[in-house]
Amino acid sequence: MQRTLKRPNFAAWRQQSFVFALILLVLAVAVNVQLQPNFFKPSILSGNLRTYLPLMILAAGQTIVVLAGGIDLSVGATVSLANVVAVQTLGQNPSAGQIGLALLAGLAAGLAAGALNGLCVAYGRLQPIVTTFATSFVIGGAALAIMPSPGGFVPESLSAPYRSNPLAIPMTLWVAAALLGLWALVRQTRYRRYLYAVGSNPLAAYVTGVPVALIRLSSYMLSGLLAACAGIALMLSNSTGDALIGTTMTLDSIVAVVLGGTRLSGGHGGIAGSLIGVFVVGFMRSIISFANVPSWWQTLANSLIILIALAGPGLWALIRRRNV
Amino acid sequence: MKRFTLNPVVIALLLAAGLFALGGVIRPGFANYTLALNILRLAAFLAIVAAGQTLVVISGGEGIDLSVGAVVTLGAILVFRIANGSNALLLPALALALLVGALIGAINGVGITLLRVPPLVMTLGMTGVVGGLILVITQGRLVGAPAPALNALVSRPLVFGIPGVVLLWLVLGGLMWVLLERTVYGKQLFAIGMNRTTARLSGVRVPLVVIATYALSSMLAALGGVVLLGYTQNVFLNLGAPYTLPSIAAVVVGGTLIAGGMGSYWGTMxxxxVLTILTSLLTALTLPESARQIIYGLTLLALLAVYGRERGLRQ
Structure with a gap:
């Protein structure tokens, strides 16, 4: 049972983890270009990509929790909480200082939500799925208490940069690059090794002196923080606050993580795959809507493709097992 | 395993009684016979859906079925359309709904065993597919009518004012006990939940048992949907969605180990x-939606902390 803790073989996991998602992405882009010839037109591309930005940030946070062997079903509620906290703090005619305060308040709310999850799972040793399901009520309820009905006001000066394309490159790609850059920095540190160790074998990690509970707590706090960033991104894109805005995003974030090749059992995968996963989900959806699929069949077609994509690596392995 | 000698079923039952009494104290008129019957009726829907979830969780291997909510809706919609208000067509419609349910569950099981997709992911993906299937079937028009017999099952008192659905639930409880404790399938289910490798080496055909388990889970979810139709008398597209995660919570609160291999349906019942009384109590208190959600979440956390804790690494 005792697995020794060695440095993972980078070449090997890179080969397995998101190659499949990358193939899907290339396929999806190719079909999209076929269906809409102006797919790569900057205004259209950046508009398309911008709708994926919040989910992208959210999926990055979910990945960290999953890598550490947990799962976070409360991320959607955290998105909503940060969204309404930021919008409420902003008020009607915010000064520069108030804008800064609003952003900080949103991030703090996300961090607090993550800490609640982390404390329950890491120190309370409660089962992650049911625990984060329970906290999603607490967090979502808090969001509803703060803003019972959608509303608020976001000044144009604040939301304009969100819609801009610095250096003619869509904002979404800048954010993706920033996330990957930060992740690359984290990968240089001991933290990354601890994260993977806790996810793949917590007992072995504990025995070799890794602060398992602390790493788990931090993974949930990072997820909460990134969910808050997603909530703020949604505030900028919609220019309003809504206490239910994140509800449907939780399951999408898990789908993106799994499509990206990160194992739900923990300790295997990475953020790059999840970002690709988000784009795959988005591009597949736009294929269906452009391919003249009858409207009542669109959801079925879309979810069948996603299901097949999720089962794809398993299907491939099965065929190989049968042929050997 | 010492911790589980304090029977979780007893704790949960005491808790249910305590909550009910608390409701009577906080809100005079909460704890009366009619309301108790209504709570039993509401609990029956959740418990029928959670019956399959119990089997799935016991089967281990991170077993979980997130597709139950969608299947509940599908079952209700199928019977709503096909029986279309006729008692004669109710049984064929019910049979079809159960068959479709079993098929969906079997596909889940095949994906999980043969393709080795994690249960959470497979059943999550299936939720989307079933949702899409519902849209294709209905084309946005929810035509049909509830069969009168279904309504009678849920609302008309049979014995001592107890409606048929509660009796149906008790019968299901008995059947589940027989299934888990007195059949080969039950023994094999606990075996694969404890340790898949030892089960396989002792001759259990693990994939077959897993596929059957997920098929049963979806079948029971479809049954839950049909019974629920008798209560709501109408269908809508997210009729079953609110049952998915509470069904898992009911299983865990009932003391079934989320890691598998240990548990009972009595606990889930x-x-x-407990969950239904909690929801009714929060509704009776006429609190705002936000406060209700927060209290529900905190109570779930407290319940988990009482007996849903995992073993520490130090032990």
Whole structure:
């Protein structure tokens, strides 16, 4: 049972983890270009990509929790909480200082939500799925208490940069690059090794002196923080606050993580795959809507493709097992 | 395993009784016979859906079925359309709904065993597919009518004012006990939940048992949907969605180990009662939606902390 803790073989996991998602992405882009010839037109591309930005940030946070062997079903509620906290703090005619305060308040709310999850799972040793399901009520309820009905006001000066394309490159790609850059920095540190160790074998990690509970707590706090960033991104894109805005995003974030090749059992995968996963989900959806699929069949077609994509690596392995 | 000698079923039942009494104290008129019957009826829907979830969780291997909510809706919609208000067509419609349910569950099981997709992911993906299937079937028009017999099952008192659906639930409880404790399938289910490798080496055909388990889970979810139709008298597209995660919570509150290999349906029944009483109590208190959600979440956390804790690494 005792697995020794060695440095993972980078070449090997890179080969397995998101190659499949990358193939899907290339396929999806190719079909999209076929269906809409102006797919790569900057205004259209950046508009398309911008709708994926919040989910992208959210999926990055979910990945960290999953890598550490947990799962976070409360991320959607955290998105909503940060969204309404930021919008409420902003008020009607915010000064520069108030804008800064609003952003900080949103991030703090996300961090607090993550800490609640982390404390329950890491120190309370409660089962992650049911625990984060329970906290999603607490967090979502808090969001509803703060803003019972959608509303608020976001000044144009604040939301304009969100819609801009610095250096003619869509904002979404800048954010993706920033996330990957930060992740690359984290990968240089001991933290990354601890994260993977806790996810793949917590007992072995504990025995070799890794602060398992602390790493788990931090993974949930990072997820909460990134969910808050997603909530703020949604505030900028919609220019309003809504206490239910994140509800449907939780399951999408898990789908993106799994499509990206990160194992739900923990300790295997990475953020790059999840970002690709988000784009795959988005591009597949736009294929269906452009391919003249009858409207009542669109959801079925879309979810069948996603299901097949999720089962794809398993299907491939099965065929190989049968042929050997 | 010492911790589980304090029977979780008893704890959950005591908790249910305590909550009910608390409701009577806080809100005079809460704890009366009619309301108790209504709570039992509401608990029955959740418990029927959670019956399959119990089997799935016991089967281990991170077993979980997130597709139950969608299947509940599908089952209700199929019977709503096909029986279309006729008692004669109710049984064929019910049979079809159960068959479709079993098929969906079997596909889940095949994906999980043969393709090795994690249960959470497979059943999550299936939720989307079933949702899409519902849209294709209905084309946005929810035509049909509830069969009168279904309504009678849910609302008309049979014995001592107890509606048929509660009796149906008790019968299901008995059947589940027989299934888990007195059949080969039950023994094999606990075996694969404890340790898949030892089960396989002792001759259990693991994939077959897993596929059957997920098929049963979806079938029971479809049954839950049909019974629920008798209560709501109408269908809508997210009729079943609110049952997915509470069904898992009911299983856990009932003391079934989320890691698998240990648990009972009695526990799940008690768990469903606890959750339903809690929801009814929060509704009766006429609190704002936000406060209700927060209290529900905190109570779930407290319940988990009482007996859903995992073993520490130090032990």
């Amino acid at each position: 008690a768990g469903a009662l």
